[in-house]
Amino acid sequence: MRAKILIVDDDRDILLGLENRVTWMGHEPVTADNGKDALRLIEQGEFDLALLDLELPVLSGLDILERVRGSAHTERRAEEGPHLTGYTTPLIIILTAFGTIERAVQAMQLGAFDFLTKPFSADHLTVVVNKALATVALHRQVDALRHEVGDRYDHLVGTNAKMAAQLTIAKQAAGSDVTVLLLGETGTGKEVVARAIHRWSPRRSKPFVTVNCAALPEQLLENELFGHEKGSFTGAFKREPGKIEVAEGGTVFLDEIGDMPLPLQSRLLRVLQDQTFYRVGGTQPVHTNVRFIAATNKDIRRAIHEGAFREDLYYRLAVITLTLPPLRERMDDVPTLARHFLDCAVRRGIHRSCALSDHAAQALQQYQWPGNIRELENVLMRAAILCPEETLEPAYLHLPDSPFPSQPKTESPPSHYHESIDAYSRKIIEEALRRNGWNQTKAAEELGLQRTYLTKLLRQKNISGRPPNESSSEF
Structure with missing residues (x-):
């Protein structure tokens, strides 16, 4: 320098x-x-x-x-x-x-x-x-x-009653060591809330360690969590601590806990019960002092019913359960969140100063945000980069199928609510695929979604990932 x-x-x-x-x-x-x-x-x-x-x-x-x-x-x-x-x-x-x-x-x-x-x-x-x-x-x-x-914590503050109620419970839970289970769709801010609970807790000066239970196969995830002893497998030249040991005195955040394999669920249950575990290849128990917070976007009760998740582990994890609302259910917070992300863009040097116009704020509130807060952040960051002016207008938002001005929204009958949401999200995804030449990776980036989550949505909604005129041939 x-x-x-x-x-x-x-x-x-x-x-x-x-x-x-x-x-x-x-x-x-x-x-x-x-x-x-x-x-x-x-x-x-x-x-x-x-x-x-x-x-x-x-x-x-x-x-x-x-x-x-x-x-x-x-x-x-x-x-x-x-x-x-x-x-x-x-x-x-x-x-x-x-x-x-x-x-x-x-x-x-x-x-x-x-x-x-x-x-x-x-x-x-x-x-x-x-x-x-x-x-x-x-x-x-x-x-x-x-x-x-x-x-990362500023946007936890909002006026939405549903979110405020969940944050109140989170602050109350932070003062103790009880386990917390965070439920909600992808992009609703589960990790942000987990970090906030850690920050509000007496363990704030100790490590906050994240483990993504869906990112690794069973054996690697076991090693990631519990560590291993020297010689426990080929290439294990020395003892390595796992994430639970690394987080000693702090918090372990188990993201996507619903994807954890059943054998590891049994080992995790023992840690929660006895505060001890064994490294891979180890014979001596390791005592631990950590707080566990878990999160998932899956229906855990359904997973229990299908035999994919242990019921006893669920009750150990869900001492306090927080359900984070999707962004479409907290539209009153969208302008506040948008201004926050634009302020972040200024602090990061992406844009000198960028104010949200009234028309842009209205456009943001008329979009359904299938990718939730993560998608909103990506949209605003992209807009801040592309906008040469000091006022951000709707044209720079590039929202799927959201011409402005748009007609006022009319509420669908309650019995058709979920059908309407499903149809709208299908339309958004198909349009993103079409704009990106049916390249799923690019479409996922535009929507602010992970590539794997977009694939999951395509399967759930029975959307073809190929152009309409391209069909598979059977012989």
């Missing part, structure tokens, strides 16, 4: 030497020869690092360090509440010819990153500067992740 580095020293020769070295390293130097100017520059500029002499006219290096530290704490306290870190911007390296232990300790206590005693070699300076800039880069990644995590 090309960094902006402030250099402060009242010795002109040292100042010039440091400036030349920083330039040689590929960074942008800015210089000052007294404490007052240094403090003004820090307050005005966005510096990554400061090389600060301890003995300066007007304000000493320690005085500047103390003021910068206090200002940074005030800003971060307002932003983060009680979760403060020791990081301030810019990071400060103290330079002094008076290298006593007492002054070094005092500078470090005030937040200095490091302490260099004059004279120091150019190579030593380079090492310390590179180390400091690596720390700056790391903290920026942490800040980016913190904002990303915050983004």
Whole structure:
């Protein structure tokens, strides 16, 4: 990274030497020869690092360090509440010819990153500067992740009564270690709610580990969950912990639990009952302290009736059950969610500023969203990329079969509700396939769906994945 580095020293020769070295390293130097100017520059500029002499006219290096530290704490306290870190911007390296232990300790206590005693070699300076800039880069990644995590929970807030009721239960459940089962269609935000429960819980400082039970065959899923011992199978050259061990003290999120093979359901049941398990190939029990949250888009009770899911495991998992409504049942939240996703696009640098027009908001509320929140997010992100204006109009949404203005919606009789929804979703899917030349992967991307889920919908709704004029020949 090309960094902006402030250099402060009242010795002109040292100042010039440091400036030349920083330039040689590929960074942008800015210089000052007294404490007052240094403090003004820090307050005005966005510096990554400061090389600060301890003995300066007007304000000493320690005085500047103390003021910068206090200002940074005030800003971060307002932003983060009680979760403060020791990081301030810019990071400060103290330079002094008076290298006593007492002054070094005092500078470090005030937040200095490091302490260099004059004279120091150019190579030593380079090492310390590179180390400091690596720390700056790391903290920026942490800040980016913190904002990303915050983004993922913002859209839990809404006015829809159904969703609000489920979130109220989720917050109440978060304070205990009871298992939670999340039900709902694909794209309704089950993982987001699971992460929120973890974040609201006393386990928030421990890991949140996700396991997709539908993504791996039985043997690999077993290894993923429970780990293995050295020599337990060909290629097992050392002991490897599973996700349950990795999540010790935290939360394990079992996504698509309805697809877990029956033999693994038995092993999971034992973990829930006894808080112990065996690694693959192991003979010693491993004790665990984790909280389990599971999710599925399947009808679990039907799976139990068909013998595909253990009833005793269901009752262990469903101490608290949350059913997340599909987006079509919380249309009042669509404008709020849309504005949230557009704000996310701005923060990610996808678009400078993008406001949702009234017509676009109306168009969004007239679409049925078979892919739920995930589809809405994809539509808004795509629109933010394609829209050159500051106001997003319906034309940039590219919603399937949604010309604008459209006729006001009329409610179907209750007895025909599901038939109407099914017919509408069939039409949306067929049109997406037609626009994409019957390429199912591209159609799934347009709809904001996973390719495997689109295949499942085609099968469920008896939709051909091929053009109408293309039929299979039998001999």
